[in-house]
């Protein structure tokens with residue numbers, strides 16, 4: 001894409017009300033714009049990143065055997081009356097009346113909807129186990145939306161729901177999601193630590209939050225220094241019940257707890273290896289048995305002909321929150337440093353002299369050849385000073401930059417810069433293409 005024809009309203013300064021770096025940079029880099037408290041428009045560059053994050057989440061859900069569908073954002077209050085949550089849910093729920101005065105709501109989560117869908121279709125034990133998921137906008141009327149997309153009122157969530165014959169089966173579904181989550185975050189360059197968590201309005205008695213360490217995070221966390229090792233992908237057999245339990249037990253053997261679930265005795269035993277920090281909750285998974293299936297009448301026929309009330313769990317990832325978490329974890333004084341897996345474009349082309357025919361011809365040619373090779377490129381072809389172009393490209397944080405200037409062309413070279421390391425090399429256009437394609 002040519003910058004001269006794009007819509008990326010970058011800003012030199014960030015608005016005063018942006019307190020944390022990810023919010024400042026998302027505004028300055030032209031990724032989002034607030035349209036109401038806690039509600040954002042996802043501008044072109046931000047939306048490209050959001051879809052990359054969403055795609056990684058989708059691929060790891062599919063790999064773990066979950067099946068994608070799409071549920072509505074607007075839900076009938078009747079479903080929430082069946083589960084008994086309608087009155088308890090409180091002011092966070094955006095309650096709506098339709099033209100027939102029917103009580104509706106903008107879904108903050110979707111346990112009731114998915115349980116009703118499954119209830120009306122699943123009849124036999126052969127329909128289990130199943131895990132269904134969707135990536136859908138949610139609304140929670142947070143009393144204090146803040147920190148940009150980190151705590152919004154309208155936000156994008158991947159929410160998955162599992163249905164099993166019994167608790168043992170439900171724990172395997174839980175373990176599949178546990179490992180899928182660690183792989184998901186690792187692919188985004190994030191080290192997420194699973195911590196035992198409270199279950200809150202969702203309910204149940206088994207729950208883990210996935211926390212990414214960040215000094216501005218809302219959660220206070222305590223963990224064993226073993227968790228400081230870099231994240232690695234585990235290539236697992238998601239059908240291996242014992243194997244998966246062993247992996248999860250291995251991870252949970254190392255102490256990690258939010259301040260609501262601290263274990264002072266264990267912390268004392270850890271001694272000097274105990275770490276304290278703050279973190280961002282980027283995912284939360286729950287097992288809650290028959291909390292929704294029983295009151296909503298979900299039951300299937302068992303192998304012996306008897307009735308079975310399925311055991312369920314739900315598994316959420318904050319897809320839009322992740323964009324903020326990634327920036328918190330990956331930026332410098334000049335701006336965002338996108339991990340390649342979620343970058344809006346892979347390379348930024350900077351033509352230092354748009355008024356120089358030779359430079360422009362070389363930049364146009366490189367841009368055309370990168371496109372032909374399927375490499376996503378953002379081409380700064382504006383009639384601007386070089387310094388301004390460098391600042392913009394560093395701010396929006398693409399992983400690679402190619403700088404084309406008259407002096408370099410005299411010597412048959414361009415400059416390739418890696419945004420993360422800052423490393424610059426001079427090489428021919430051919431070699432630059434080979435490095436980037």
Ligand SMILES: Nc1ncnc2c1ncn2[C@@H]1O[C@H](COS(=O)(=O)NC(=O)[C@@H](N)CS)[C@@H](O)[C@H]1O
Pocket residue numbers: 108109110111140142149150151152153155157158159160202281282283284314315316317318319320321
């Ligand atoms: N106000 C918010 N703004 C942005 N992301 C949020 C917000 N509230 C929650 N999230 C994200 O959504 C994830 C899941 O939310 S949750 O309440 O913990 N879990 C559920 O709603 C379950 N029903 C999962 S299916 C959280 O871990 C967090 O990453």
